Amino acid sequence: MLSNPNYVSMSDIDARRYQESTWRDIVSEFKLSQRAANAGSFFMRQSEMILRGTSWTSGYLKGRELLGEAAADLPFNHPILIDFANKTLKASHFIYHAI
DSSP states (O other), rough: OOOOOOOOOOOOOHHHHHHHHHHHHHHHHHHHHHHHHHHHHHGHHHHHHHHHHHHHHHHHHHHHHHGGGGGGGGTTTOOOHHHHHHHHHHHHHHHHHHO
């Protein structure tokens, strides 16, 4: 209904709905929120991926360091190390969104 460009030929009921439409109705009909989010995040995509990769890697290495001698025998894809890295990534994600 909002995409109807001919306001003059609308019925009175449609014209009233058109006038009473809210920003939320416009956003949902034209899917503006997804477009705006994609446009706004365009410049952050590469830098965010680099930050997340660095954070995950540092969490993984810190987990190996904390486990010390016990980590020497663990394979690189051991669930404890992966979980440690994922939790570090989650914590760092909170930090840079909170700033």
